[in-house]
Amino acid sequence: MGNKVVTFTEQQLEDYQDCTFFTRKEILRVFKRFRDVNPDLVPKRMTENQAHTIAVPVEEIEKLPELKENPFKRRICQVFSHDGSGNLTFEDFLDMMSVFSEAAPRDIKAWYAFRIYDLDDDMYIGREDLLEATRLLTKGELHQQERDEIVASVLDEADVDGDGKLSFMDFEHVVVRAPDFLSTFHIRV
């Protein structure tokens, strides 16, 4: 009988199962990935309130293989962190992985996708947000004029109420009906 370190209490695991789209085993797997980021900072036992107090700094989270190549990694960390700075506690991280998992329904993903693409955090995806997004997506390859054209076309297609920026409803209207959305907005942990 070895000394098995209990990572979470039963109550915590049940809570997590109820509040996320993960099963027990997946939660433990997520914890393992989280701990691998900084084993010194994250303890093995998370039975007290370490799950929502200990925060791993954003520079280290961005080094995770799942996020390393993502052009929106900084914004993703900001959206899911509890204080908007990008430093993630374990519960933030679990939340993030739960939203990106396969079982999350379309509209939850749409909501978080909206927040991620809303780079200046004003609850609207405006022209500047779109310009920045296209720049990040193509790694700076497009010319300014081409980017302007693309942004104009996007607003043309998606802006339903005609205010020159995309509200959540406009965004959801586009994205929920895109065939690729579920398969691209998906990180396997």
Added chain:
Amino acid sequence: MEDQIEEMELKPVNVRRTFTLRSNVARQVAVNFMPSRQLPYGTLRLRRTTSENNVLLESSGDETDKQAEIIVREMEQHQRLMEDNPVSEELRREALRDLPQGLTMKRNVRAKLSASVSLRSKHRPINMFKRLKYRISFAWKKARDRISDLIFSIELWYEAIRHVEGHFGSAVGSYFHFLRWLFALDLVLAVLVISFVVVPQALHDQHRNRTGSMGFLDFVSGKGGFEDSLLFYGHYHDGDIVTTGPLTYNMPFAYFFTMLCLYFLFFALLCYRTAYSYRRNFIEIAGGLSNVFASKVFCGWDFGITSQQAAALNASSIYNEFKELLSEQNKNQVTKSFWTKFWQCLVNIVVTAFVLGLIISLEYGLWQLLSSETDLSRWEIYVSSIVTFVLAVCPILFHLIVRLEFYKPRTGFYVTLARTGLLDIGTLTLLLVYWARSGSECWETSMGQEAYRLVILDALLSLFLIPLVEFARSFIFKMNPSDSPPEFNIAYNSLTLIYNQAVLWYGMLFSPLLTVVVTFKFFLLFYVKRECALRACQPARKVWRAAQTQTVLYMLVTLSLFTTLFTIGSLFVRGSSQHCGPFRGYEAVYSVVSEGVLQLARRRTLAQVLAFLTRPGVIAFLLLSLCVAVYYMRAKARAQRSMVGILRRMLVLQSKDKDFLLAAIDKVSNGEWLYSPKPEDQGADSHTWKYLQEVRKPSNAGYHFDPTRLNHSMIERPRSYAKDIRPNSYHMERRKSSEDGETDSSFSWQGSGNCLNKENDAEVGKWL
């Protein structure tokens, strides 16, 4: 809300933004109490507005508690959510999961909710029956959770697929996922077949010795020593199997019912899976295909990529697609003339006819080949290899042919898939029919052997030859870098999988151990393909619609199973061979059921009832009612689709309405509404006062507006900006127009109330 707005007005402009946000919050709170938001929903999903509330307010320890309180209070309003039974618990869980809040907040809410629920439940005694029902459903739910946990813990190849997906993107990942799903399916099939059919037979066989040669070519062809073995149908015993114990095992029953159950069970499973996939990937996205730019920006980046090379490729493919879209947009869209469309249609028809002709001639050629009498030893191996070779080459041929036609790329792809599927299934059906009609002594064993040979030869091809070709291609590319690096051909590989699965469906009845062979083959195929992909291929440059293609692949597998069931059913109704196999004793296979199980010979009435039910009239009636039901569902679906279109348009209009109304609410609460009685302009001769007292008297129900009672008519000439004021003597009828544009002279609400009007003309614009 009032004090917030007043506070806002006193602050300088640079702080306005935060307060604008706060007023948005206020608006949302007002909106939340509108009647339409108070209805209990079927799915009890909370609105995004709550989260907007909470996101905009600052978060600190105290505030999170308050926010949790707000959420809990809103959830408490839904009666169904707050009961103390497993159904409500499940609903609460769903509602929690759909809450777009952080996990810490959700745990808070959950704790508060359970406390509140347990507080309420104390007042409600439940009767014994309900308690029992709840306990059963609760236990069932727990059991289901534990089983799904167990299934997920087996997670074969999880890391391997993740690794491939990181390098190649989710499209290639979906291929490996499909492979894994088929492998799991076949594994279950194999286990069931072995335990119910093969093991009893093996026990029965203990005392017989093996005869016949067992060389390598025999292994490939299934003849010789392998012919009368566990591998094939002919070997199976047709009576009871007795062992040392008191139990007997009736082999024909076992064989029949196992196969029947397996076929129908997997048919049901496949139908369900296909329908689910279709609903998720086709129906839910209906109407979204015209937003090309928006889809590209928002869904273009594959979030599952983990390698630098794949990321660079994704970025460059997005860049190329943007350029393509832009150039298409800038090009003048030439509308095709009637003759062009006619010509394209004609070409499509001609090529389709050509392809169909090709397929039919291939089948005919196969038939001739099979019937030709030769003395070549191992003739059957040659035939099978020719079939395998043709079936391996044709998809590539079809892919080239479809480029001659005028289809959109997506449609062309589906057309190729359909043609290849037709070829595969047609060939297999042909083989089955040939062997059934060949009149040889034990045609089932021959069919089993044919299926076995096909699988083995295809294994040779796909496990050895094709990887060699791919490695050679990548080697050539390395030596001589050209424009097109070798990519992982998802379509071709998926078609191989479907072909193998179809062979399994056809052959499973005649060769029970074929399931084991195919399972093992898929196991090896995974590793071979993974190595091929990682070492010999590059990520694809064009991004794929993986999810929709998955649905089409599932559909093809289901279709092949359906065709199998149909063909085998119709063949077995005629009768099985009398010299071999477990159904030797019965004249027709279904008499296993009618004689063996139901014993119709003894039960006259049952026999008569069944005879009546299987009359053509009854069956025709059933088919007809099925057709009517399908037509009805289709009509309903179309009606609902048009309803969805109407509702979408209404949604758009509603959102505009809402914005308009909320802006108006803001203005009212802001005091900008003209008719709010401010003390300064309540002078007895002010027009406002007169208007309020005389025209808009409280007793004037319905606000009937009588313009004749006004001193000044509403229909007024535009304010004159003329610098000189003409003397009254010239224009008697002309009214005095006030110079400062005060709204005394008009009741329009362009000029708003007095005290705000002077400073806030700019602000008015902001509020609109």
